[in-house]
């Protein structure tokens with residue numbers, strides 16, 4: 001038995017055929033169709049055919065950058081990808097499933113990646129964990145007693161929209177000072193630009209400002225860059241401290257592109273969390289970096305298909 005996992009990103013489509021044991025047996029990676037919903041369906045169908053290699057029974061999971069309401073079977077709050085936004089408030093899983101003659105389940109991409117990390121990555125071996133992905137945005141997945149907690153309409157786990165700065169910048173969600181406005185990649189860049197204006201001799205003045213270069217400069221001892229990294233860690237620690245006090249989790253797993261900063265960032269996040277959580281809630285929790293890298297999205301989408309078929313859900 002194999003499962004097909006697709007990850008619909010803002011610029012790329014990734015896909016994989018994944019065995020029931022979690023091994024990637026085949027994969028693909030291509031630019032996503034951006035302009036047309038109909039052509040996106042065509043693209044997803046072709047990807048499934050290629051990956052299935054004649055296995056007509058393989059169920060499909062699709063991770064998308066949107067809120068997915070499993071109860072209402074609808075995709076909501078789709079960001080700037082017109083081909084996907086064409087299916088806003090529709091049953092994309094049902095539409096694609098009918099077209100392909102297969103079971104298709106749609107899930108939020110961060111929730112899918114969190115399920116993958118819980119299964120085969122940094123979240124192995126625990127019952128309750130938070131997966132946080134740091135990229136352009138900040139997403140998350142909450143797994144409680146071994147089950148993904150989506151909440152009533154799929155909005156649970158959206159840790160990027162925890163308010164951490166009451167005077168902060170407006171956020172796309174309608175609030176202000178959300179974690180994403182600080183720890184998302186635009187948040188890093190905005191604070192780095194402001195810091196360079198105050199400290200023009202910083203190493204950052206001669207670099208392209210993005211999380212990776214800011215972390216490099218901080219590692220090299222640049223005080224201005226270190227300030228930016230510390231500000232990020234503080235905001236994340238503020239969010240995590242509150243979450244540990246609320247949920248008493250076993251583990252926090254940090255993933256996404258920014259997690260490539262590794263222990264340099266994670267160590268600071270752990271210190272900032274410790275300063276804010278009950279000592280016992282902090283002691284009960286272990287902190288890990290994600291382990292599946294770029295495969296988390298597709299392995300997680302396949303895992304979504306697997307969990308849905310074992311629960312008897314069909315398209």
Ligand SMILES: [Zn+2]
Nearest residue numbers: 161171173178
């Ligand atoms: Zn927000």
